[in-house]
Structures are given as C-alpha cells and as structure tokens.
Amino acid sequence: MLLTVQHKTIYRYDMPMRSAVQSLRLFPSRFEGQHVLSWQVEVANGLRGASFRDGAGDKVEGWSVRGPLNEVVVTVEGQVETADLAGVLRGHREMIAPEAYLRDTAATEADHALRQIGADALAGSGGALDAAHRMAAAIAEAIAYRPGVTHAHTTAAEALALAEGVCQDHAHALIATARAQGIPARYVSGYLYASEDGTPHEAAHAWAELYLDGLGWVGFDPANRCCPDERYIRLGSGMDARDAAPIRGIALGAGQENLDVTVALAAVQQ
Template sequence: MRCEIRHVTEYRYPKAAWDSFNQVRLHPTQEARQSVRSFHLHVVPQAEVTSHKDYFGAIVHHVHVHEQHTQLRIEAQAMVDTHALPDPVPTPVAALRGARGPLTEFLVPCPRVPAGAWPEVFGVTRPEDRDDLGEYLQNLNSFLYSQFTYDTGATEVDTPLAEFAQHGRGVCQDFTHAMLGVTRQLGIPSRYVSGYLYSGGEMRGAEATHAWVECFVPDYGWLGLDPTNNCVAREKHIKIGHGREYSDVSPVRGTYYGGGRGSMSVAVYVYGES
C-alpha cells in the first residue's frame, strides 16, 4: 500500500520568542514492513536543521530557529510503501525463555510503564507454557480492546497508567501503555511504537500520530498489535519508530526563550492507495 503523509505542527506565541530548539521524530523507519520513498521537512521561519539516529535507530531532526518569531511551523511530508508480512507460525510461550536476555530493556519498568501487577489489574488470564504465543497475543489484544473506552477527552499526555487503569478511558497512548504493562509482567518483550494510521474513517486514532505495541515472537521477530483498534498492525500502519514508552518517541518537543505562554496545534493527513 502506498501512503502519503502530511504532519503539520504550529506554535504561536503572544510575544517574540527566540532560540527555539525542537527535536522532531517524524521520519518513518525503513524496515521489512515498509519502504520510505521520500521525506521532506519544511520549517518557517528559516531554521538550522541537523539530524542523527537515536539509540533505537529512529531518525531525529534538530530544528533550531535563532531569530525572533511569534509563529513556528514544522511540516513533515513523507511517501511510504507498506508491505504485507505473514503471521508468525505457531510458537509456544515457553520458547521465550531463551530469547529474553538481549531484550531486557523491553521487559523492565520505565516511568510511564512502572512495575505493577498489571495482568491482575486488568483481569488478564496468564498463558500456559504450551500456549501459542501469537494466538495468545492476538486474544490479549482483543480482550484489552473490549475493556477500555476510546475517549479523546479523558486523559492528558502525562496521565499515569494507574489512573487510566482506574477509569478505563483514554486514547491510543493509554491503550498501548496498558498492553505494555501486561505483556512485560508476563515476560514478553514489548515495545512502544509511534506512527501513523490510514483509517479511511474506519479506525480510531488517525487524527494525529498513532501508537501501538510490538511484541517479540521467537523465530519471527516483532509482531505489531493495535489494542485501540483490535487488529494486527498491517499495511495501514506506518511506523515512525519505537522505544520503551511514549517519551522515547514523542513526535515534536522543544524549548525556547521569551514568547510568553505559547499554544500548539497539530494536523495530520494520511492518504493511501492499494
């Protein structure tokens, strides 16, 4: 599937700001499930732009505006081809025992996915060693989808997982952190994925960057699962990058001098064709 993406972030300040510095993670990743045809970053006013790859391999752009300004516009444009991948072959949960060592960073607690008895909190049944891991993960994905309510006004970007667990209402970021809490406590290496979703009006979370989970399956690799939409991440999911939690892959964040209390708006447009 060919997808075109426009992601526009605008900052407005009541007074002049200067030395605005932003980290921008909007460049889709290049991997087996997708090919990046093009990527362009447009910044107004004129900015100094550099880039590097972060610890997890994502391309990060650094946008530095030296001059005074009351508005900053960062627009990313990308064209990506996504590819269908086969589902994993039956693999027992017990196969994870020899695969966890190198993936410890996707098992240990982190600030937004702290330690806790999350399987019990969310009423999840623990798997048996003989259970098929891929099937169990897809069933877990469906179960969590059924337990939570998608509500864009229920949480903020820094809402703790424990608060989401109490109310069960939130957005894709919350659904994803909840699934990470469960799978990591079950000993399944799992990572947070940031990206885009081509929904055609059918799926939730396409109005901005989207989030889902990748769980490790031995002899297969990373299986993408979207608990917000009760589906496997396939051609309609365009990946930007992954990390332990949202903070590792936040799309745009930065600092500036002056300006007063600014405001930010974000618009995301994803067009696709088979």
C-alpha cells in the same frame, strides 16, 4: 498500499520567544513493510542540524530556530509504499537488546490489575504469540476508546481504572501488561490510514510492539483490535509515549505555548 502524508505542527506563543531547539523523529522506519518514495521535513525559518540513527534504528534530526519568534511551524510531506507483514517488523536494523525494554517507566508501571490481565492471558495461551494476542484483546475490552477523558501524563494503571482512553493509553496498558510477564515491549508512534472513502483525515496514531521469540518485534494495536498492516506508517519507538515522541524540544522565553496539530493521510490509486 501507496499512502501520502501531510502533517503540520504549529507551536504558537503569546509573547516573542528568544529561540527554540527541537529534536525530530518524523522519518519512516526502514524495514520490509514500508518503502519511502519521497519524504520532506521542514521547520519554517529553522536551521537544520545533525541527524543520526539511534540504537533502536530510528532517524533523529535536530533543528533550531532563532528569535524573536511567535511560532514554530514543522511540516512533513511524503509518500510511502506499504505492505502487510501481519505486524512483524521484518528487516528492521537496530542495536538495542530486546531485554532493555523490560524496564518500567512512570507511564507503564503495572499495578495488580494489569499484572492479572497478563497472567490470565499466559495461563490460557498456546504460546507467546497467542498470549500476546490475548493481552491485546483484553486491553481492548478493558479500555473503551474515548477521547478527552485522559491526558498526556495519564498512566497505564490510571487508564485501566478509568476504563476509557485513547490509543496512547491502550499502548501503555499493553506495554505494562507484557513487561510484567517478562515480555519486552515498547511504544511506537506513526500514522494510520483508516478512511473507507479515500478522503484525507486526522491520522496520528500509536501502538505497541512486543518481542516474541522466533518472530522478533511484532506490533499490536489494541485501539483497533488488530496488528499493524498496510494502512500503518511506522515512525519511531521508545520506552513510552514521551520517549517515542515525534517532536521533542524547548523554547526559551516567558511566553505560554499553544499547540495546533493537523495530520492527513490519503491512499493513492495504484
């Protein structure tokens, strides 16, 4: 599938700020499931800094904006050709050992309920892959998709107790469940094309990857009850949503920040 991306993030401030510094993880991953035809990331009036690939294979680029400033505008435009690998992250180069992703974070610490979901999935499974699918299905059943009931700092255990949440909560809950059973798991940020009629739409998305012996990293998206396919563009990964955030940074000054994000994907006729 040939997908075009238009992504704009605007940070607005109610009084002039002295400067801003950002770390951007807004570049498609390099693996067999996606091929970048064009990609451009810009920060309005910004100075591009150093870029590098971290141990997880994700490209990170630094930017700075000198003040006084009332807003910071980050734009992404590009075109990516994708293929369905049934969720398997084949051909992706990275240096971090999978065992590093067994460590809990505040957002992904499992409580008794999450541990029980994992134990039940393993007990009735026919192997690691089947268990992973069972965990993802159980999380999808336990947490109904409902925007607005959780927030950026909601933990996996809190979302499960609420029985509602968004894709971030589904991913955190699956990660917590898998790690509690000794399966390395991580958070993935990216885009999802889900429009039936081909029109652009809001498409920022997140899912989880579990490391399974014999397959490597495999993606699972409980929010949509599937594994990532040709509709997905993978950007980067981390221990949790905060660690994998596409944009991280700080603005110096006393102003209050307001965030506006628009993301649209469209399929190009081939």
